[in-house]
Amino acid sequence: xxxxxxxxxxxxxxxxxxxxxxxxxxxxxxxxxxxxxxxxxxxxxxxxxxxxxxxxxxxxxxxxxxxxxxxxxxxxxxxxxxxxxxxxxxxxxxxxxxxxxxxxxxxxxxxxxxxxxxxxxxxxxxxxxxxxxxxxxxxxxxxxxxxxxxxxxxxxxxxxxxxxxxxxxxxxxxxxxxxxxxxxxxxxxxxxxxxxxxxxxxxxxxxxxxxxxxxxxxxxxxxxxxxxxxxxxxxxxxxxxxxxxxxxxxxxxxxxxxxxxxxxxxxxxxxxxxxxxxxxxxxxxxxxxxxxxxxxxxxx
Amino acid sequence: xxxxxxxxxxxxxxxxxxxxxxxxxxxxxxxxxxxxxxxxxxxxxxxxxxxxxxxxxxxxxxxxxxxxxxxxxxxxxxxxxxxxxxxxxxxxxxxxxxxxxxxxxxxxxxxxxxxxxxxxxxxxxxxxxxxxxxxxxxxxxxxxxxxxxxxxxxxxxxxxxxxxxxxxxxxxxxxxxxxxxxxxxxxxxxxxxxxxxxxxxxxxxxxxxxxxxxxxxxxxxxxxxxxxxxxxxxxxxxxxxxxxxxxxxxxxxxxxxxxxxxxxxxx
Numbered sequence: 356x357x358x359x360x361x362x363x364x365x366x367x368x369x370x371x372x373x374x375x376x377x378x379x380x381x382x383x384x385x386x387x388x389x390x391x392x393x394x395x396x397x398x399x400x401x402x403x404x405x406x407x408x409x410x411x412x413x414x415x416x417x418x419x420x421x422x423x424x425x426x427x428x429x430x431x432x433x434x435x436x437x438x439x440x441x442x443x444x445x446x447x448x449x450x451x452x453x454x455x456x457x458x459x460x461x462x463x464x465x466x467x468x469x470x471x472x473x474x475x476x477x478x479x480x481x482x483x484x485x486x487x488x489x490x491x492x493x494x495x496x497x498x499x500x501x502x503x504x505x506x507x508x509x510x511x512x513x514x515x516x517x518x519x520x521x522x523x524x525x526x527x528x529x530x531x532x533x534x535x536x537x538x539x540x541x542x543x544x545x546x547x548x549x550x551x552x553x554x555x556x557x558x559x560x561x562x563x564x565x566x567x568x569x570x571x572x573x574x575x576x577x578x579x580x581x582x583x584x585x586x587x588x589x590x591x592x593x594x595x596x597x598x599x600x601x602x603x604x605x606x607x608x609x610x611x612x613x614x615x616x617x618x619x620x621x622x623x624x625x626x627x628x629x630x631x632x633x634x635x636x637x638x639x640x641x642x643x644x645x646x647x648x649x650x651x652x653x654x655x
Numbered sequence: 656x657x658x659x660x661x662x663x664x665x666x667x668x669x670x671x672x673x674x675x676x677x678x679x680x681x682x683x684x685x686x687x688x689x690x691x692x693x694x695x696x697x698x699x700x701x702x703x704x705x706x707x708x709x710x711x712x713x714x715x716x717x718x719x720x721x722x723x724x725x726x727x728x729x730x731x732x733x734x735x736x737x738x739x740x741x742x743x744x745x746x747x748x749x750x751x752x753x754x755x756x757x758x759x760x761x762x763x764x765x766x767x768x769x770x771x772x773x774x775x776x777x778x779x780x781x782x783x784x785x786x787x788x789x790x791x792x793x794x795x796x797x798x799x800x801x802x803x804x805x806x807x808x809x810x811x812x813x814x815x816x817x818x819x820x821x822x823x824x825x826x827x828x829x830x831x832x833x834x835x836x837x838x839x840x841x842x843x844x845x846x847x848x849x850x851x852x853x854x855x856x857x858x859x860x861x862x863x864x865x866x867x868x869x870x871x872x873x874x875x876x877x878x879x880x881x882x883x884x885x886x887x888x889x890x891x892x893x894x895x896x897x898x899x900x901x902x903x904x905x906x907x908x909x910x911x912x913x914x915x916x917x918x919x920x921x922x
Binding site for chain 2: 562
């Protein structure tokens with residue numbers, strides 16, 4: 356009996372070996388994977404997707420017609436125009452400032468470099484309302500430059516220049532933050548190589564530096580644009596809320612909402628949301644289109 | 656037309672990298688700057704290439720006051736230790752770069768540039784790889800692309816920073832012979848930096864042994880072996896003069912780890 360059962364048991368034991376094999380060190384238990392994925396899906400659904408859906412469904416609660424009427428009202432049109440205009444001025448400015456700042460931080464060594472990096476982050480750490488107030492203090496009628504501005508017939512606060520200034524300030528870090536780590540990581544070898552091959556400053560920038568950072572730059576610009584169109588706090592302080600004149604879309608949403616015009620408020624809000632979605636879509640399409648090139652320019 | 660270096664000194668903050676270096680090398684010479692890390696050899700090479708500026712001293716080359724020329728007017732072909740290939744350009748575009756950025760008046764035609772690129776690809780034995788990106792090449796191939804790119808501008812001199820530093824031993828040996836034969840064909844004045852005495856003694860016409868910002872001795876390899884001028888030279892050459900021994904100690908201190916190489920995986 357013993358001679359026949361012993362080999363059998365051995366065979367059974369051998370069959371179980373694959374099951375007992377330890378998991379790869381980076382491989383988690385299936386339950387852990389499922390639980391983590393579920394948490395992520397629920398969280399994204401609740402906090403990202405639902406609000407977005409609500410915006411659109413509230414806008415269309417009383418039909419397309421009502422939503423359309425709310426949007427084609429003169430004040431709403433002015434608000435949309437103003438928002439696009441402010442973004443069209445602020446974003447290119449910040450693209451140039453961000454590029455310049457990250458260029459000098461990444462490619463040159465100088466005293467106070469860390470201070471500059473910290474300064475770039477100030478708009479992120481200061482409350483937008485405070486930054487708005489700072490501009491009122493400087494350019495407002497009672498502000499430091501108020502008298503001089505009035506004498507020279509210039510209006511900054513409660514006018515377009517103030518809104519642009521506040522937006523530029525609040526959205527400044529987006530491009531720079533995106534570029535600095537990448538440019539520091541890439542170093543200046545390629546620029547040096549370009550110089551030894553006879554390239555001047557401009558051709559080095561346009562043919563070597565810029566192509567290497569263009570995806571990060573695009574990403575930074577898109578984020579900057581999204582925030583520029585959506586900025587509320589700082590703009591709210593400097594704009595003066597003059598309907599049809601200095602109300603941007605986020606401010607107009609607030610005005611309508613406070614007037615109990617929910618359809619109008621959500622209709623304008625959904626245009627804002629759509630603009631944001633379009634920016635993200637553009638980014639994804641570009642990334643998909645140029646996948647090869649992106650993988651070639653990044654470290655791997 | 657010879658290369659004359661006179662009393663070049665350079666300090667970084669308080670650290671003196673070069674303390675008055677002088678030497679002369681005839682035209683067409685294959686000169687090795689040999690020394691341990693921190694000896695100032697790479698700094699001297701970068702000063703020759705115009706990427707670093709000397710605090711004092713003169714350099715004359717090809718009848719020119721070399722240091723008064725900015726890097727981009729020197730036409731010194733520079734091959735970087737980590738190659739510094741333009742990662743967003745194909746191999747062919749990399750090689751063509753120096754020609755295609757010339758001002759319109761002196762720029763060759765498109766067809767002429769394409770022809771030059773083909774020639775150079777053949778010269779560095781990379782025919783048919785022009786459409787690849789640098790990330791799709793092996794270390795040895797990248798190194799040859801970097802060389803082709805430097806040669807494309809018809810350089811007055813060739814500067815190589817640790818040309819074999821990031822390669823494995825086998826490729827290193829092969830490339831060494833190939834580079835020597837290329838030098839004989841082109842006859843360009845070539846300066847290369849190395850910490851590997853075998854490499855320096857085998858490749859170069861003249862070897863400058865450097866230590867702590869000074870030149871300890873400059874001589875032909877045979878002379879260097881026969882009459883080392885100082886204890887340092889004797890010790891540095893002696894420490895692994897045995898044939899076929901890879902100098903692990905110096906290699907480990909000098910070579911950069913794969914993670915801090917810029918964007919190029921070293922497999």
